[in-house]
Amino acid sequence: AQKVTQAQTEISVVEKEDVTLDCVYETRDTTYYLFWYKQPPSGELVFLIRRNSFDEQNEISGRYSWNFQKSTSSFNFTITASQVVDSAVYFCALSEAAEYGNKLVFGAGTILRVKS
Amino acid sequence: GAVVSQHPSWVICKSGTSVKIECRSLDFQATTMFWYRQFPKQSLMLMATSNEGSKATYEQGVEKDKFLINHASLTLSTLTVTSAHPEDSSFYICSARGGRNTEAFFGQGTRLTVV
Numbered sequence: 001a002q003k004v005t006q007a008q009t010e011i012s013v014v015e016k017e018d019v020t021l022d023c024v025y026e027t028r029d030t031t032y033y034l035f036w037y038k039q040p041p042s043g044e045l046v047f048l049i050r051r052n053s054f055d056e057q058n059e060i061s062g063r064y065s066w067n068f069q070k071s072t073s074s075f076n077f078t079i080t081a082s083q084v085v086d087s088a089v090y091f092c093a094l095s096e097a098a099e100y101g102n103k104l105v106f107g108a109g110t111i112l113r114v115k116s
Numbered sequence: 117g118a119v120v121s122q123h124p125s126w127v128i129c130k131s132g133t134s135v136k137i138e139c140r141s142l143d144f145q146a147t148t149m150f151w152y153r154q155f156p157k158q159s160l161m162l163m164a165t166s167n168e169g170s171k172a173t174y175e176q177g178v179e180k181d182k183f184l185i186n187h188a189s190l191t192l193s194t195l196t197v198t199s200a201h202p203e204d205s206s207f208y209i210c211s212a213r214g215g216r217n218t219e220a221f222f223g224q225g226t227r228l229t230v231v
Contacts (some may be wrong), residue, residue, distance in 0.1 A: 022140055035223075044224040045160075091159065102220070103150050104211075106160045 002027045004094050006107035007020065013082050014115050020078045021110045023092030029053075033095040034068065034075045036103065040088045048090075082114045118144045120212045122223035129230055135225045137195045139210035145190035145207075146212035150220065154207040163208075166193050167211055200230040 003026040025034065034099045036048040050058065051068050056060045059066045079086055089111050093104040120141040129135045139149055143168040150208050164180075166172040174180045184196040187201035193212070197204055209225040 022117040043209075043227065044223075046173075046207065050219075052142075103162050103165055104220075105162075108159045 002029075002032075002094050002105045004092050004105055004107035006017060006088075006090075006110050008074055008110045009108070010111040010113070012113045012115065015084060016078050016081050017114075018035075018078060019082050019112065019114075020076055021090050021112065023074065023075045023077065023107060025092070025094050026071050027094060029096075034091040036066065036075075036077050037093065038088045039092045039109070045091070048077075059067070079112075083111075084114050084116050085098050087112055087114045118212075118214075118219070120146075120210065120221045120223040122210055123188075123226060123227050124226060126227040127229070129228070130181045131201055131230055132154070132199055134198045135228060136193045136197055137197075137208055137210075137228075139154065139193045139195070139212065139223050141191050141212045141214075141221075142162065143208055144214045146193070146213050146221075148220075149193040149210055149212045151185060151193075151210045152211070153197050154225075160167055163195075169190065180208075202230045204228065205214065 005024045032053045034051045038046040049066055056068050065078045069075045089109045091109045092107040095102045117175045121140045121142055123138045151163045152167050153163050154160045162175050163178045164172045164174045164185050166185045167188050168187050172185035182198055187193040207225050207227050213220040213224045
């Protein structure tokens with residue numbers, strides 16, 4: 001069975017600090033997809049990244065970067081120079097099959113609070 | 117990206133009444149739609165998967181007679197919470213995709229409060 005663990009329930013940082021959100025997953029599938037979403041107080045889910053299991057290259061997008069390591073089943077997300085607008089709940093998710101538009105298994109989420 | 121619209125964004129209803137939530141794909145044909153539920157301060161849990169023209173597949177523990185899903189067209193799926201009770205108060209969010217190995221896009225969600 002698929003499972004996603006986000007051990008950090010809540011993280012508080014001061015603006016401009018770097019912060020890493022951890023995500024560990026379990027799956028028996030050899031092909032799968034991993035996602036990160038941001039959920040601001042409004043509730044909508046903002047897509048951040050999708051990564052397939054065959055692509056272990058790290059990715060950087062502006063202040064965001066992702067570190068995917070199959071050896072440790074982790075897909076960690078780092079925000080560099082955090083800003084107050086980054087305050088939100090962040091979810092890591094796993095697709096259940098080899099179709100990236102498939103249903104998702106979400107982690108419990110990490111609340112990120114960035115203080116000015 | 118493609119647009120998925122949910123309506124209403126929020127709704128308050130009395131206990132015992134039914135509430136219908138719509139999920140529309142605005143610029144693509146959604147062959148599959150997913151319905152998720154998120155209780156306050158919790159994660160999102162899949163409730164059911166609906167494919168256009170067929171019966172929805174419900175996840176274990178989700179009452180299909182209470183949460184009626186209809187996906188009668190390629191652009192619209194509805195979730196009806198029947199005989200709603202306060203414990204059904206939650207954030208309901210749908211996602212839709214056009215076909216296998218196509219991106220699934222989320223709607224903005226519906227916050228249901230049953231009083």
